[in-house]
Amino acid sequence: MRLLLLFTYGVTLETWVRKGLLEREKRIYEELLASGHVEEIFWLTYGSEDRTFAKELDKRIKVVPKPSIFKGKLCTFLYSLLMPLVRARHFKEADVIKTNQMKGSWTGVLASFLYGKPLYVRTGYTWSIFSRKMGKKSFLEKISPFIEWLAYRFARRASVTSVADRTYVIKKYGISESKVKWIPNYVDTSIFKPLRSDRYPDRIVFVGRMTYQKNLFSLFDALSGTPYSLDLFGTGELEDELRNYALEIGAR
Structure with a gap:
């Protein structure tokens, strides 16, 4: 089987490398190749120079970058619409089309409509809910509920990473329960596992992006007034805000 992965709208392979995501993201596809169920994978990205990172991948993962003529935000959006034609050969060769997030699922x-290929819609979070909570008002974010409705209607299968998201999309968009699976984000337990150590019995560690999706303010609230301290490893747009909030509520 050949699998075609659509990167999130506007996201490049260079972004994955720069943010330290590549090792974790590629592991899923390396496991699929190793299983023998998938023989080749196409990664369709939004970076014109992304092939330069192909040396870090299994040779059976083919990086298909955005043509350099599509420069700027408007042309990038145009490419997202024309991609099924510009990269027609890859879509025709693929047996399954998979999204990495809802943004860009159109x-x-x-492609599914043009070539009759099954579409698997995978999301890590519900875009419309996140946009509403964050008060984002771009055109795409305003129409995100319609994009979600369209994607779920055309999808052969879909998956979300939380039970709450599954319940929401089934109820909101009237989707069959059998169509939407709950598949949590994976954890490599060969690396992240309990250690036989009592050096820091009163400390908790968080490793990840400091963004609203991670719900770190609630974690700070839960630890406030307790004898436990929290060590955070990562970066993100909330770093300064989280530092100030920790001081404000007395979290350590």
Whole structure:
């Protein structure tokens, strides 16, 4: 089987490398190749120079970058609409089309319609809920509920990473329960596992991005007034805000 992965709209392979995500993200696809169920994978990205990172991948993972003529935000959006035609050979060769997030899923919908390929819609969070909570008002974010409705209608299968998201999309968009699976984000337990150590019995560690999706303010609230301290490893747009909030509530 050949699998085609659509990167999140606007996201490049260079972004994955720069943010330290590549090792974790590629592991899923390396496991699929090792299983023998998938023989080749196409990664369709939004970076014009992304092939330069192909040396860090299994040779059976083919990086298909955005053509350099599509420069700027408007042309990038145009490419997301034309991708099924510009990269027609890859879509025709693929047996399954998969999204990495909801943002950009319209490309998969168009390709599925044009070539009759099954579409698997995978999301790590519910875009419309996140946009509403964050008060984001771009055109795409305003129409995110429609994009979600369209993607779930065309999807052969879909998966979300939380039970709450599964319940929401089934109820909101009237999708069959059998169509939407709950598949949590994976943890490599060969690396992240309990250690036989009592050096720091009163400390908790968080490793990840400092963003609203991670719900770190609630974690700070839970630890406030307790004897436990929290060590955070990562970066993100909330770093300064989290530092100030920790001082404000007395979390350590």
